[in-house]
Amino acid sequence: MTMTGTELTSIPEGFEPHFRKSPLTDPWEPLYSRRTENAVHMGLRLARAHTNSRGLIHGGLIAALSDNTMGYSCAQAMGWDTSKSLVTISLAVDFIGTADIGQWLSIETEVIRTGSTICFAQSLIKADDVVIARANATFRVVPRKEA
Numbered sequence: 001m002t003m004t005g006t007e008l009t010s011i012p013e014g015f016e017p018h019f020r021k022s023p024l025t026d027p028w029e030p031l032y033s034r035r036t037e038n039a040v041h042m043g044l045r046l047a048r049a050h051t052n053s054r055g056l057i058h059g060g061l062i063a064a065l066s067d068n069t070m071g072y073s074c075a076q077a078m079g080w081d082t083s084k085s086l087v088t089i090s091l092a093v094d095f096i097g098t099a100d101i102g103q104w105l106s107i108e109t110e111v112i113r114t115g116s117t118i119c120f121a122q123s124l125i126k127a128d129d130v131v132i133a134r135a136n137a138t139f140r141v142v143p144r145k146e147a
């Protein structure tokens with residue numbers, strides 16, 4: 001299938017340029033996100049920079065973006081309390097498919113439970129609305145260190 005320029009650059013409704021930058025994710029820009037009441041979903045249009053040496057979407061990209069998205073979702077569900085930080089203590093990703101360059105990759109997260117010391121979240125990772133992976137994570141809620 002040949003994609004047109006419009007298909008390669010179109011961004012699904014509700015997604016905006018991602019609100020937070022990171023040295024890890026800078027090479028993967030442009031990244032997009034949309035916020036719901038209790039979650040943050042992220043997405044990007046897949047490109048060559050997101051592939052491994054075999055031309056497949058790299059599992060590390062999926063794992064890192066899932067970790068980010070689930071952490072942001074826990075923060076969203078907890079009201080973005082600036083006195084607290086979230087640290088990943090467990091991350092699991094099950095890969096059940098792959099994606100092609102040009103497809104829209106989305107990470108759709110659901111927060112399972114938040115507490116004063118721990119937060120649980122899960123995600124479905126989709127390529128053009130087809131599930132290609134699922135992830136879950138546990139985060140420790142810790143006091144934010146002064147810079």
